[in-house]
Amino acid sequence: MYINLLGYVCLFKRKCKNLLHKCRILLNYSVKKITALSKNMTKSKIPKPAIERLCTLYRFLDMCEEEGTTCISSAQIEKQLHIGSHNVRKDISYLNLSCSGSGGYNIKKLKSQIAAQLGFTQPQNICIVGLGRLGTAILAHERIAESEYNLAAGFDSNINKLETIRTRVPVFPSYEIESVVRQMNITLAIIAVPADAAQSVADKLIGAGIRGIVNFAPVVIKTGKSGVFINNVDILGKLNLLTALLKANSSEIYQ
Amino acid sequence: MYINLLGYVCLFKRKCKNLLHKCRILLNYSVKKITALSKNMTKSKIPKPAIERLCTLYRFLDMCEEEGTTCISSAQIEKQLHIGSHNVRKDISYLNLSCSGSGGYNIKKLKSQIAAQLGFTQPQNICIVGLGRLGTAILAHERIAESEYNLAAGFDSNINKLETIRTRVPVFPSYEIESVVRQMNITLAIIAVPADAAQSVADKLIGAGIRGIVNFAPVVIKTGKSGVFINNVDILGKLNLLTALLKANSSEIYQ
DNA sequence: ATTTGTGAACGATTTCACAGCT
DNA sequence: AGCTGTGAAATCGTTCACAAAT
Structure with a gap:
């Protein structure tokens, strides 16, 4: 039977493209069936x-x-x-x-x-860590105030800075991150601290039970915990990506 | 022969998983050959x-x-x-x-x-449009200065603001975007203006021959021109994405 | 002994084509 | 008449497993 099939395939190679497709359909079907039998039906989900x-x-x-x-x-x-x-x-x-x-x-x-x-109906509490130029720019972002997100807290390690910031959002020193995040039930965080502080801040946030982080610091943040999502927004990385896409687009990378 | 094959597949369904694989290899091979014959070899490129x-x-x-x-x-x-x-x-x-x-x-x-x-060897000139809080934060980004990118110009529509900004980067009023971009041979731009100005700024930049844009304004920028790459970094969009991933992760989206 | 490099298997996502609504 | 909704086909990207290299 194996040899018959081989001969069949050779025949296909020459002329029977349509029948070949039919054949593939049959085989794929059987493969799927076998696969479905051998493991649980995978739940359908959005890619x-x-x-x-x-x-x-x-x-x-x-x-x-x-x-x-x-x-x-x-x-x-x-x-x-x-x-x-x-x-x-x-x-x-x-x-x-x-x-x-x-x-x-x-x-x-x-x-x-x-x-x-997608779960945008329940308002969520978010916070910003790092109130330098970037952090305060985000604090003042007009559209966040109108959105389904409630900017519940800002943090900075420099206590003097906290006193001079003018905003409606309550601000706290960084060492209070864990208690404030827990008390206010904050689920998402934005990190806008310098590169060297980013990972330790992220660890604190994750320890306090945060579920998602948007990271503007130019390092890749790691999460030891599953179920925590991190989005790294490194501006130099974005520039690199554009450069690479331009290069790949204009001339083929393989010389 | 078609019926033989069908019978063969039925047999597979029960026991002959290995032989099935063998069969698939043969068929796939022939399909590839046919495909390769029917159209030009597609050039390999990096995904x-x-x-x-x-x-x-x-x-x-x-x-x-x-x-x-x-x-x-x-x-x-x-x-x-x-x-x-x-x-x-x-x-x-x-x-x-x-x-x-x-x-x-x-x-x-x-x-x-x-x-x-990836094309990171030649230094490229970049510019920033919009020198509000976010724009100036990027102007001051320590790592950009050390990188392969040369921050060649900043633009803002508010002329008074231009005078008060303290930076080594030369700044210009927005109406000079096209001439400055051309003269300085700037290839990449960062947009940090309010949402309503973003598209018109992008049009100017693209008109002046810019090749890539990182857009921090909370709108999706369109490019009529092919060969121009745009990277939209909308912070609310990032938060939305995290929210959706959390929801999809914790409980299946189909109820 | 260890780690890379890579064709091929596998799995995921996109595109197609057309049935089904309005 | 026009547009959506969706199985199925086609394409694309990732993972595997093992040869090659040092």
């Missing part, structure tokens, strides 16, 4: 890149809503966000909802559905 | 996620070098950066270089090779 795109889409819908638009089609989203319309529809389909029909998506409805599925 | 990881690695190697380390193995990199050692080696293999042997990679050599392949 991470899709989640990223949905976040971008959510921010974009927010903007559209402010401008007073009520409907948008996947083709329009493609033009604005550079995400293929197929891709947009697929991503939205992961949410298991239906805004269907011609005329495109109802923005208000779609936005609230994304918020519900 | 985008691999480029991102290599940028992170580059920054990390930079740090290691400062600390005086000379050698590092893929296993050590795995611990520090949370990138699987397999993955590290694969990414490095895309560069077509050889630092091989036991004892790990020579940091200096590896770093210079990454720089060469």
